Each structure stands twice: as C-alpha cells, then as structure tokens.
Amino acid sequence: GQQVMQIPQYQHVQEGEDFTTYCNSSTTLSNIQWYKQRPGGHPVFLIQLVKSGEVKKQKRLTFQFGEAKKNSSLHITATQTTDVGTYFCAGLSSFGNEKLTFGTGTRLTIIP
Amino acid sequence: KAGVTQTPRYLIKTRGQQVTLSCSPISGHRSVSWYQQTPGQGLQFLFEYFSETQRNKGNFPGRFSGRQFSNSRSEMNVSTLELGDSALYLCASSLDRGGREQYFGPGTRLTVT
Numbered sequence: 343g344q345q346v347m348q349i350p351q352y353q354h355v356q357e358g359e360d361f362t363t364y365c366n367s368s369t370t371l372s373n374i375q376w377y378k379q380r381p382g383g384h385p386v387f388l389i390q391l392v393k394s395g396e397v398k399k400q401k402r403l404t405f406q407f408g409e410a411k412k413n414s415s416l417h418i419t420a421t422q423t424t425d426v427g428t429y430f431c432a433g434l435s436s437f438g439n440e441k442l443t444f445g446t447g448t449r450l451t452i453i454p
Numbered sequence: 455k456a457g458v459t460q461t462p463r464y465l466i467k468t469r470g471q472q473v474t475l476s477c478s479p480i481s482g483h484r485s486v487s488w489y490q491q492t493p494g495q496g497l498q499f500l501f502e503y504f505s506e507t508q509r510n511k512g513n514f515p516g517r518f519s520g521r522q523f524s525n526s527r528s529e530m531n532v533s534t535l536e537l538g539d540s541a542l543y544l545c546a547s548s549l550d551r552g553g554r555e556q557y558f559g560p561g562t563r564l565t566v567t
Contacts, residue, residue: 343513375555384544384558385497430497434553441510442553444489444497 344369344435348445356453361418363448365431372434374407374414375442380427411436423452455480458547458559466565472533475562479526479547485509486528487556488520491542500543503528504551532564540566 345368355361365374373392377385389398391407391414398405404417414431431445459478467473479486487510488500499512503522520530526547532539542563546556 373553375553377556384560385546385556387555387557390555432556440552441499441502441512442487442556443499446496 344433344441344443346431346433346443346445348429348431348448350448351446352449352451354451354453355421357423358420361421361425361450363416363429363431363450365414365416365433365445367412367433367443369412370436371411372436374411374434375432376405376414376416377430377432377444378427379430379447383427385430418450421450421452423454426450426452455482458545458557460543460545460559460562462562463560464563464565466567467535468567469535469537471535472531473535473564474529474531475543475545475564477528477530477545477547477559479528479545480557483547483549483557484526485548485551485554486522486526487546487548488528488530489544489546490514491544491561492540497544500530502551509551535566537566540564 348365375390376388379385395409396407402419406415428447428449430447432442461476485504487502490498502510506522517533522528542561544561546558548554
C-alpha cells in the first residue's frame, strides 16, 4: 500500500534558525496536505497543495509540491517558540482509493 | 461553528473489556474518519464513514469497528481490548469524502491495563 515518509523524525533548532521537513510518497499524489500538532493537542490543518510544482506561503511558512507530485516540503523561516510541535504531511493517492495517508511526522523543538 | 467533539476524553479499561468512543463532526460535515495515534506508530488510519457507510478501512483487526448515524455522528468500538490498544483515538470530520482537509477533535485517550 501507499507509504508516506517524512524526514527528519526530530529536529532541534535555535530560535531564529530555519527549519525544513521533507515528505516523500511511494506513489503519485492527487494532493498533499500539511498539519501541525502542538504538544498535547490534536492535528490542525495548515494547507493543501494540488498542482505539480505548486508553492504556497503562509507568513514564515513555505510549502512546496514536487514536480512529480510524489514529494513535498515545509520550510519555516526564522523559527519562533510558537512553531514547536509535530508537522505531518498527508497524501491522497492518485489511484482512486480516496484515502489520506499521513506521514510519520517531524517533531520540531526550539531552543530559546 | 462548534468544532469536532469527542467523548469521553479519557478512559481506562482492562484487558478483555470493550469500549465505545463517540464523535460529533462539525455541523454540515458528512465524512468522519478515525485515527489511532501512538508514539511509535504515528497516525494510523482506522476507517472513514460517509452517508452512514464505511468507505475506507485501514489495516486493523476486526475488533475495531465503527458506524455512522444519519446525523453524521459516529462511534467506534473496540472489543476484547489488548494492552497495545492504549492510544489516543482521534476523530476527524470533513465536508465531503475524497481526501478533503480534515478537522480533528481533541481525541480520546484510552489506557488499557
């Protein structure tokens, strides 16, 4: 079945440094979504990308969808303590089963 | 609009018992999905319901079941609980099926002793 991997699994950064997490799918995706889960909280939807090569920005967050629609990345510029949490990607397969598969997640911690 | 609600929030059960968890989606949302979250396995998809029918199912044993009512509210049931079933069970609703963005509830923390 479809697998979605994320790297790195953990990332510790100094406040103010940049952060990037990468998401790779074993199959081509119709769309990719990103979620953030704060410690002790539940995943919260951030964004959805649909088009090949699409780039979207939300303030300090930049999301990219690969040309082959099999990978994606989330980049945070100048991290803040409010960015702490686990970031998940979730991919919808192109092959019609209409099931979102969540990535393994990247846990971001910030060193003040 | 009220968010997704889940009850109960916390539950402690012993091995062999069964448990029923409840989820009320956002008003107007017709799809409800259930996920199991554990530290080691991340977010694992259990099943999705839409129009009272199970549309997708993850790789979980038959002890895990669910249903959806005509008002889109959903329940999931786990029978013959095992220690490994201890997890956070998250319900997520979306407007429609087909991989739309998911709105998660706060989850039910199940501990099996």
